[in-house]
Amino acid sequence: xxxxxxxxxxxxxxxxxxxxxxxxxxxxxxxxxxxxxxxxxxxxxxxxxxxxxxxxxxxxxxxxxxxxxxxxxxxxxxxxxxxxxxxxxxxxxxxxxxxxxxxxxxxxxxxxxxxxxxxxxxxxxxxxxxxxxxxxxxxxxxxxxxxxxxxxxxxxxxxxxxxxxxxxxxxxxxxxxxxxxxxxxxxxxxxxxxxxxxxxxxxxxxxxxxxxxxxxxxxxxxxxxxxxxxxxxxxxxxxxxxxxxxxxxxxxxxxxxxxxxxxxxxxxxxxxx
Numbered sequence: 001x002x003x004x005x006x007x008x009x010x011x012x013x014x015x016x017x018x019x020x021x022x023x024x025x026x027x028x029x030x031x032x033x034x035x036x037x038x039x040x041x042x043x044x045x046x047x048x049x050x051x052x053x054x055x056x057x058x059x060x061x062x063x064x065x066x067x068x069x070x071x072x073x074x075x076x077x078x079x080x081x082x083x084x085x086x087x088x089x090x091x092x093x094x095x096x097x098x099x100x101x102x103x104x105x106x107x108x109x110x111x112x113x114x115x116x117x118x119x120x121x122x123x124x125x126x127x128x129x130x131x132x133x134x135x136x137x138x139x140x141x142x143x144x145x146x147x148x149x150x151x152x153x154x155x156x157x158x159x160x161x162x163x164x165x166x167x168x169x170x171x172x173x174x175x176x177x178x179x180x181x182x183x184x185x186x187x188x189x190x191x192x193x194x195x196x197x198x199x200x201x202x203x204x205x206x207x208x209x210x211x212x213x214x215x216x217x218x219x220x221x222x223x224x225x226x227x228x229x230x231x232x233x234x235x236x237x238x239x240x241x242x243x244x245x246x247x248x249x250x251x252x253x254x255x256x257x258x259x260x261x262x263x264x265x266x267x268x269x270x271x272x273x
Contacts, residue, residue, distance in 0.1 A: 001029045007036055009061040011098040016057075019094055025050035027210050032058045034206040035184065042185045042198045045210035051186045052091050052156065059152050060096045063127055070100075073145065075128040075152035076177075078136070078170065080161040082107035088130045088156065106131035106139065119144040133161065133169035140176065147176045153201075158187040159194050167197070174201050 001024045003016050016022070024032070027045040034041050035058035045051055059075055068074045079085040082105075089105035096103070104121040106129055122129060122145045129136070129145070139145045153174070155161065161170065183202050187194050190209070198205065224234055 003057075006032050006057075007061075008032070008057055009064050009099070011064065012057055012061045012095060015095050015097045015099075018097070021053075025054075027051055027208065028054045028057070030208045030210075031055065034208070035059065035182070036062065038182055040183045040202040040205035041208065042187070042194075042202060042205050043208040043210075044187050044190045045208075046188055049210060052088055053095070055154050055156075055184050055186065056088070056092055056095055059128070059154075060092070060099060060101050063101050064099050068127065068151065069125075069149065070127075071125045072149040073122060073125060073127070073129050073147065074150065075154070076136070076147065076150055076173070077128060077130040077154040077156060078133060078161065078173070079130060079156050080132065080164055080166065082109060082132060084157060085130045085132055092128060092130065101127045103128040103130060106135050108132060108135045108138075133166045133173065136173060137169055140173070147173075148178060150177050150181055152182050152184070153177055154184045154186070156186050158185050158197065159189045159191060162193050162197065167193075170197070171200070 002022050003013060003024060006024070027043060027049045031041060031043050031054040035055060043051065043054065055077075062068075063074055077085075077088060079088060085105045085107045089103055092103040102121075104118060104126040106118045106122070110118075118135075119139065119142070122139060131139075136145070140147070155170070161167075183205075185194075185198055185202065185205075226234055
């Protein structure tokens, strides 16, 4: 299915055309119609399937076509990490390029001027706030943000947020949202704790499931267990190989802890290509 076959605004379609996006991924094809209809949704799909666009495109389109208020926050997107929040914000900028729809990424680990900019943007009524749970709560406690008119609430990588211990933070945020809202939950897996959360915050949701048993087509995953001093040579070699093959590589490093016997100073480096 092409994006033109969906009931998205012409301005959103123009932005997609500029980014050379024509065909929907399965998660987009199945999720976007439900979101445009105003249904709550729980969607399960693996990494790399286009989940972010699956919710951003219909939300951006509806904020424009439904005449959302311009002086308030209309949408909250929760993300588990600052890196994902930044990534979502960058995609938001591209997809909303031809529309007067604003966004701000709100996350910790920033300096004073950045924190003040986040405060000012939220007080001015940024249409979409993309935030990590802890930093959003900090702004709420300081009175920087008014959630009373939020129309859309999105949990991206919901399973990861629960794994990181954000359940209480999420529920505290939910209690401050209007009861009349559209809630969307996107997750790579569907463990019992995700089902429980869905029952607590979703209202008669539609459900979309895409195969989650393997990495998305075109993505190779590998792991390297190494000593600390071996990280740099391995990274340089991976970079050279990626450049030669014109591939993008995403790297994550994690040091081993005492929960398993390991040689001191060893690390595990995971890669997605």
